[in-house]
Amino acid sequence: MFLEKKLAELSNVSVKPITYGEPTSASAYLLKEINLSIKQGEWINLIGRNGSGKSTLARLIAGFGAMHVEGKVYKDESTRQVPMVLQQPDVSVVGATPWEDVVMMLEQHGMEGERIPQLAEDALRETGLHMRMHQPVETLSGGQKQLTAIAGCLAVQAPMLILDEITAMLDPGACLHVMEKVRDLNKRGVAVLWITQKLEELAAGDRVLALENGQIRFDGEAERLFERHSLEEKSSCEELGFTAPYVIQTAWELQALGIDLHPIPLTPELLAKAVSGQ
Numbered sequence: 001m002f003l004e005k006k007l008a009e010l011s012n013v014s015v016k017p018i019t020y021g022e023p024t025s026a027s028a029y030l031l032k033e034i035n036l037s038i039k040q041g042e043w044i045n046l047i048g049r050n051g052s053g054k055s056t057l058a059r060l061i062a063g064f065g066a067m068h069v070e071g072k073v074y075k076d077e078s079t080r081q082v083p084m085v086l087q088q089p090d091v092s093v094v095g096a097t098p099w100e101d102v103v104m105m106l107e108q109h110g111m112e113g114e115r116i117p118q119l120a121e122d123a124l125r126e127t128g129l130h131m132r133m134h135q136p137v138e139t140l141s142g143g144q145k146q147l148t149a150i151a152g153c154l155a156v157q158a159p160m161l162i163l164d165e166i167t168a169m170l171d172p173g174a175c176l177h178v179m180e181k182v183r184d185l186n187k188r189g190v191a192v193l194w195i196t197q198k199l200e201e202l203a204a205g206d207r208v209l210a211l212e213n214g215q216i217r218f219d220g221e222a223e224r225l226f227e228r229h230s231l232e233e234k235s236s237c238e239e240l241g242f243t244a245p246y247v248i249q250t251a252w253e254l255q256a257l258g259i260d261l262h263p264i265p266l267t268p269e270l271l272a273k274a275v276s277g278q
C-alpha cells in the first residue's frame with residue numbers, strides 16, 4: 001500500500017513555444033489550460049496524435065526543455081528532475097556500456113562514490129542486464145538499450161519515470177519484457193507517465209490522458225475511454241478519432257448482439273473470461 005503523495009501538479013498551465021529565446025505569437029500555444037495531478041505509484045498513459053503535445057507535456061513534467069510556461073507547476077522536492085526515456089533507444093543511453101551509463105546517471109544525481117558500484121550492479125541485475133553490463137552499447141538490441149536507460153532510473157531511485165513511446169521500435173517480445181520491468185517498478189511505488197500510440201498498451205495503468213491540440217480531452221480509466229453508453233453513441237475513443245484495439249472492437253460487436261460486457265474487457269484474456277461467464 002503506497003502513500004498517495006502528490007509528486008507533481010499542473011494548474012491551468014499553458015505553454016508557448018520559444019524560438020531563439022523569445023515566445024512567439026499568443027495564439028500558438030503548444031499546451032493549453034492543462035490541469036493534472038500525478039500521485040506516487042500512479043501509472044498514467046498519455047495518448048494523442050502526432051503533434052498533439054505529448055512530448056511537450058512530458059518535458060514540462062520532467063523539468064527540462066526551453067519553454068514559456070503560464071500557470072502553476074508544482075513539483076515535489078523528489079521530482080525536481082524526472083528521468084525521461086525516449087523512443088529512440090540510441091538517444092536514451094549515453095555511456096559506452098550499460099555499466100558506464102548507469103554509473104554516469106548515479107554520478108549526475110550526486111550519489112556518493114563508494115555506493116555507486118553496488119547500486120549500479122543491483123539496478124542492472126534487476127533489469128536483467130547483469131550479464132551484458134560491460135558489453136559495448138552499439139552491440140545491444142533496442143530493447144536492451146531501453147532497459148539500460150530504465151536501469152539508470154532505477155539506480156537513482158527516481159520516484160517517477162517518463163517513458164516516451166519507448167516500445168515504438170521494439171518487437172512484441174521486447175515490448176512485453178520492457179513493460180514487465182516498468183510494471184515491477186510501478187508496483188514498488190514509482191509513478192509512470194507512459195506515452196504511447198498503441199492503444200493495446202492502455203490495459204496496463206490506472207488512468208488515460210488524451211491530448212488533442214495541446215488540450216486534455218479525456219482523463220479517466222481506460223474502460224471509460226472505450227465505453228459506449230448505447231448502440232447509437234460513440235465512445236470517447238471514437239470521438240477523439242482513435243482506432244480502438246481489436247479486442248475492444250470485438251467487444252463492441254458482442255455488445256451489439258446483446259451480450260452484456262461491463263466493464264469492457266481490455267485484453268483478449270479478459271474478453272474470453274467475460275464471454276465464458278455469460
Ligand SMILES: Nc1ncnc2c1ncn2[C@@H]1O[C@H](COP(=O)(O)OP(=O)(O)OP(=O)(O)O)[C@@H](O)[C@H]1O
Pocket residue numbers: 017018019030048049050051052053054055056057
Ligand atoms: N520549441 C518549439 N517551437 C515551435 N513549435 C514546437 C516546439 N516544440 C514543439 N513544437 C510543436 O508543438 C506541437 C507539439 O509537439 P510535441 O512534440 O509535444 O507533440 P507529440 O504529441 O509528442 O508528437 P509525436 O507523437 O509526433 O511525438 C507540434 O506541433 C510541434 O511541432
